[in-house]
Amino acid sequence: MMEELFATDVMSLWTIFLMGLSTYVTRIAGVYVLRYVTLSGRMEEALKAVPPAIFMSIIAPVAFMTGPAETISAALTAVVAMRAPLLPSICVGVICVAFLRQVI
Numbered sequence: 001m002m003e004e005l006f007a008t009d010v011m012s013l014w015t016i017f018l019m020g021l022s023t024y025v026t027r028i029a030g031v032y033v034l035r036y037v038t039l040s041g042r043m044e045e046a047l048k049a050v051p052p053a054i055f056m057s058i059i060a061p062v063a064f065m066t067g068p069a070e071t072i073s074a075a076l077t078a079v080v081a082m083r084a085p086l087l088p089s090i091c092v093g094v095i096c097v098a099f100l101r102q103v104i
Contacts, residue, residue, distance in 0.1 A: 052081040055089070069100035 039047070056078055063074030077093035084092075 051086050052089070055081060055086060059093070067104070069097055069104050072100055073097035 059074050059077065063071050073093050073096040076096050077089055080092045081089040
């Protein structure tokens with residue numbers, strides 16, 4: 001029974017490896033390409049807005065398809081993400097949703 005639980009086929013391992021490799025290559029390619037490009041102030045600000053936008057696109061469906069604790073936490077996280085770096089924003093969201101799930 002335990003052997004079946006932890007059994008992994010080779011195709012799954014290859015899939016995980018190739019997804020990781022493609023992520024790594026994409027990141028390195030971005031750094032390599034931007035090394036030769038001079039960014040204007042406006043473009044630099046636009047690139048800084050990408051991580052919070054991606055973060056919100058990931059949590060928005062969860063926020064509106066679940067309960068009030070998740071919706072309130074997502075709204076608070078969105079406000080924090082406008083002012084703070086990404087990691088503190090995520091921490092605020094996780095702590096807020098954990099607290100509100102206990103209270104509500």
